Amino acid sequence: MKIVTCHSSVWRLIPLLEASGNVQMAIDCWLLEQQKLGHSPTLRFYTWSPPAISLGYHQHKYPEHWQHLFWREKKVELVRRPTGGRAVLHQGDLTYALVVSGLTGSRVQIYQKICEFLIQGWRSLGVDLHYGTTGSGYIHNPNCFGTATSADLILPNGSKLIGSAQLRRGETILQHGSICLQPDTDLFAQVFGTASHLTPQLPQHLDIEKIIDALIAAASHCFGIQLEVKSLSDDEWEAILAS
Numbered sequence: 001m002k003i004v005t006c007h008s009s010v011w012r013l014i015p016l017l018e019a020s021g022n023v024q025m026a027i028d029c030w031l032l033e034q035q036k037l038g039h040s041p042t043l044r045f046y047t048w049s050p051p052a053i054s055l056g057y058h059q060h061k062y063p064e065h066w067q068h069l070f071w072r073e074k075k076v077e078l079v080r081r082p083t084g085g086r087a088v089l090h091q092g093d094l095t096y097a098l099v100v101s102g103l104t105g106s107r108v109q110i111y112q113k114i115c116e117f118l119i120q121g122w123r124s125l126g127v128d129l130h131y132g133t134t135g136s137g138y139i140h141n142p143n144c145f146g147t148a149t150s151a152d153l154i155l156p157n158g159s160k161l162i163g164s165a166q167l168r169r170g171e172t173i174l175q176h177g178s179i180c181l182q183p184d185t186d187l188f189a190q191v192f193g194t195a196s197h198l199t200p201q202l203p204q205h206l207d208i209e210k211i212i213d214a215l216i217a218a219a220s221h222c223f224g225i226q227l228e229v230k231s232l233s234d235d236e237w238e239a240i241l242a243s
Helices: 023-038 064-069 107-123 187-190 208-221 234-242
Strands: 008-018 042-048 054-055 077-080 088-090 093-101 160-169 172-180 226-229
Touching: 008 208, 008 234, 023 042, 023 093, 023 172, 023 208, 023 234, 042 054, 064 093, 088 093, 088 187, 093 107, 093 208, 107 160, 107 172, 107 208, 160 234, 208 226
Parallel strands: 008 042, 008 226, 054 077
Antiparallel strands: 042 093, 054 088, 093 172, 160 172
């Protein structure tokens, strides 16, 4: 299925970037503002260093001990996302972010339009994904990966592979999401009080580069666009860090 947008046929692809959670969120917010000003849509992938727990924009209650966690002698940061949803532990994961305008429909419909490239990309790697179903306990669960809503993608064994969140500003949309690849079960248990009982079972031959390549190819096909690799410039970094 191809998704037609009414704007640019050439999108920006920012190369894989490792940075702190606060910097990554600043980049996503800055890209959203740039898209509102008429710049081209953007796709990017990134990882978090040091590890972090990202809180949903409206999530104000969380365990006090989250402020004192360490993993491999690095303090686990607490970072607030501009998007909604519950807490996500960013360690052993890959995050995608897509900023675009011109998609129409309800919030869930737009989630699913965007998630189509994730479904197709993982299918090309031999992994089938389908949408979760909202459980009655979602509202009371601080852990995003503890439940799977209709906007999330889960594996055949029921474990959640991708949890996404979205921010809309008029016709402009930021959607980003965490792809759970190699979580540390001990750290997960420290954060959420229980070990993840459904660890993602992925093919052994997959590495982060192969996953990103497959998702880039799927995005090009699904959105009918060409992706142009363009790193953040010094001037852009200055604007991001000043925002």
